[in-house]
Every structure is written in structure tokens, then in C-alpha cells.
Amino acid sequence: KNISERPFESDDRSEFGHWEGDLIVGKRGGGHECLLTLAERKGRFYYSVKIPDKQMSSVIEALDKLESKLGHENFKKIFKSITFDNGTEFRDFIGLETSINKIDKRTEVYYANPYHSWERGTNERCNRMMRKYFPKGTDFSKVSDKDIHIALCKINHTVRKKLNYETAMDQIKKLENSISTIFEKFNMINCFIAN
Numbered sequence: 001k002n003i004s005e006r007p008f009e010s011d012d013r014s015e016f017g018h019w020e021g022d023l024i025v026g027k028r029g030g031g032h033e034c035l036l037t038l039a040e041r042k043g044r045f046y047y048s049v050k051i052p053d054k055q056m057s058s059v060i061e062a063l064d065k066l067e068s069k070l071g072h073e074n075f076k077k078i079f080k081s082i083t084f085d086n087g088t089e090f091r092d093f094i095g096l097e098t099s100i101n102k103i104d105k106r107t108e109v110y111y112a113n114p115y116h117s118w119e120r121g122t123n124e125r126c127n128r129m130m131r132k133y134f135p136k137g138t139d140f141s142k143v144s145d146k147d148i149h150i151a152l153c154k155i156n157h158t159v160r161k162k163l164n165y166e167t168a169m170d171q172i173k174k175l176e177n178s179i180s181t182i183f184e185k186f187n188m189i190n191c192f193i194a195n
Helices: 056-070 072-078 093-097 117-131 145-156 168-173 177-186
Strands: 018-025 034-040 046-051 081-084 108-111
Touching: 018 117, 034 056, 034 117, 046 056, 046 117, 046 145, 056 072, 056 093, 056 177, 072 177, 081 117, 093 108, 117 145, 145 168, 168 177
Parallel strands: 018 081, 081 108
Antiparallel strands: 018 034, 034 046
16 A cells, blocks of 8 residues: 555554654675664654564564564554555565464555655654664674664654654653553663663
């Protein structure tokens, strides 16, 4: 589905749970580890996980692991939709949308128009923030999950003008309790104390 079919609540950022996704590629070449990144449009919460390569199967496996970690119903509450670019790694929309139980749908997938990166501007902005910690050419095989987690904590606890000088974590704490408690599984609520 094209981005033009996305729910109005996603476009106007009035509803939590609409995300934008992308990859951050490290070393040049197709067989290297990279980061799958997801940015929530309303609260600007940013999440990233390392995947082994740019293959469709690796992206789907990462979403499967995230769904397994959160639980199917929690995943559906948090990830109402995800908008990707037109890269081949995101082409299997059925695999991206289908739950790990292979029966239910876990999310709705939309695609930005080709060469319109600004249509996923939240994700692009967050990826630029992540590049401060992992510049172009970074060999992600040498980057630990803890290093990625620390960078995510810093990004999600950064005060932003777009959020009325609050942080993405401040936005999460304002959500209804049934949703905000799910975010405890991301370990970012008190991450500076923990790290």
C-alpha cells in the first residue's frame, strides 16, 4: 500500500503507534551487519536492532523477534503501521505484516514514494542522530548490543523542540498505562541509572 493510503491519524500525528522504518548500513557491500531502525511518528520514540545483512528475511526475523519479546497483542498496540522506503529488503509486505503465529496480522505496512525520503522524515532525522554514534562506514559486527542500547537511550532522552522541549521518553510516559508499561521491555525508561 502506498503512503497515500495511510490512516489520517498517522499523517497528522494525532495517534500513537504509527512508525517509519529504514536500515542504517555500515561497511560497503551487501553481506555486512546493519541496523534496522524504527521511529514512532507522534512521540518520536526510536528503536534499533542489529541484523546480519540487508536481506528481506533478516528484516522479517528482526520483527519476529521483537513481536516475540513484546507479545502479539502488545506488538499490535504499539505498531499499528510501519512505513518503509522501496528498498528490496522491505519488499515482502506479507512477511512484514504477518504475525509469528503465521495466521494473524501484526501491523499494516505502507511504502513511501520512490526518492521521497522526506515522507519518512522522522526516521531520517533519528537516523542522523544515530550516525553521531555510528558514522558511515562503521563495522557493525564490532558494535555491541550494549553500545546500540546506550545510543538509543541518549537519543530517546534528548530534549527536542518538536516535542515542546520534552524527550521521547516523556511522551511515552504520557501514554495510557496499558501502552506505556509495554515500553519497559525496551529497557529505556531508567536507562541512564542502569548504564
